[in-house]
Ligand SMILES: Nc1ncnc2c1ncn2[C@@H]1O[C@H](COP(=O)(O)OP(=O)(O)O)[C@@H](O)[C@H]1O
């Protein structure tokens with residue numbers, strides 16, 4: 202698909218290198234909170250993990266996201282997807298490694314620069330929407346612009362346009378509680394759209410919705426992406442969603458990325474049993490199609 | 506009873522200490538005293554300027570607008586007429602002025618303290634046991650320090666009332682802020698909220714129902730205390746109760762007592778209905 206096109210010619214928008222996040226285990230006693238860990242000392246880390254002192258949520262992860270692509274991160278619950286995507290906003294401080302967004306190293310930003318990064322470089326959509334219950338749809342969508350300090354008229358003009366783009370015209374003055382889950386997530390998407398940031402971070406945005414609505418919103422996202430060409434990091438645990446949306450995808454397991462590739466590559470050529478189990482259903486349908494189509498599809502390129 | 510050679514007294518030392526304190530910080534105590542007194546008199550003046558029927562209209566409008574219950578609002582609006590009928594209106598206003606002064610100062614101190622407690626953990630660790638202690642102490646105890654520093658009169662009465670009524674608003678402001686859902690805070694941070702913006706745009710508005718419950722509780726505690734504080738010069742309805750106890754005049758005590766109850770019910774309903782109005786829409 203489009204992800205394969207001349208990857209080396211374009212520089213990535215997001216560049217993550219050897220990223221680690223080690224959480225101290227949540228303990229009753231509030232002892233030493235800061236955790237000094239040398240991630241290169243594998244022996245100590247695996248020992249501390251065994252002792253139950255730490256959780257390695259993200260382990261030596263590297264990947265790039267190129268302009269205009271939808272990059273999927275997939276894995277079972279607890280594999281570290283949410284931790285990873287939060288590191289890109291530095292909602293969680295990383296333990297080691299670098300994250301570059303448009304060549305700016307996120308991990309070394311000062312507080313002020315970090316606020317600026319969050320206001321202009323990336324916009325996030327959450328699984329549980331994260332809308333402000335005391336603000337109307339219009340004020341929710343305009344929220345990021347308000348934080349930036351844009352004048353009222355301008356932010357309402359932009360917010361109204363974004364609300365229309367996600368198909369919620371007429372709902373501007375309702376409160377989130379009056380909306381269905383699907384509509385609330387549309388508000389969440391409009392809130393991100395209005396920021397006009399180059400990077401979109403989406404953490405299982407459609408997981409909580411019923412399949413039909415979720416499907417609708419996937420289509421909507423593809424339609425919007427057609428116009429806006431953002432660089433999107435999209436976290437999901439649903440393979441069919443990943444295959445529909447993804448230009449490229451990474452499979453995570455216990456904090457590590459076990460395989461990166463186009464959906465085709467991953468389905469036809471899973472790197473290990475874990476990935477194979479993930480894509481098993483899809484492989485079965487593929488096999489069936491192969492059988493029914495004879496050998497026409499059997500020659501699918503299997504590069505990895 | 507108790508072995509004599511074990512007894513000793515600190516009364517003299519305490520008296521000396523207070524004298525020394527008053528001597529050395531005279532300007533400070535004077536300033537506090539004048540400040541509170543001016544505020545109190547001004548409030549009392551305004552309360553007496555407002556005609557009796559306007560109170561009823563205000564109570565009715567506020568209650569009806571927030572609860573939409575006609576009969577209940579009407580009943581609560583008419584109830585204060587009882588106080589007027591007993592010829593206790595002026596005394597009730599005198600008590601109300603002490604309550605309002607104490608509550609306003611309580612909120613000015615209490616809300617910022619609650620915010621600090623929620624923002625700074627080490628501050629919360631220090632304040633929490635003090636608040637716990639304050640709430641276990643009987644209201645009478647607060648009369649003593651107020652009286653020691655300001656003698657008898659309205660100013661120590663306001664002071665005792667305000668100290669007694671302070672804990673709930675601090676506690677509930679802190680609690681409201683701490684119970685703001687983490688995922689909502691996270692979303693605001695992800696869109697580039699500074700700490701101050703987070704507080705102003707998200708945390709305080711979402712904590713508002715809790716803060717207003719604190720305001721309600723603080724007001725009710727102040728009202729309870731103002732009766733007790735009549736012992737050191739709060740006057741008003743409390744004094745009427747006190748006098749009738751001293752004279753064993755049951756009827757007179759009943760009228761004054763009933764007036765206090767009416768005030769308490771009406772103020773409680775009004776502040777609660779305002780608090781409800783602030784809950785996030787659903
Ligand atoms: N704040 C935290 N403190 C300690 N452990 C955490 C924290 N957040 C996440 N974890 C742990 O990190 C691992 C990865 O979690 P998460 O990133 O939420 O996974 P996913 O989003 O893939 O379900 C889990 O084992 C989780 O328990």
Ligand SMILES: [Mg+2]
Nearest residue numbers: 282283284405
């Ligand atoms: Mg998750």
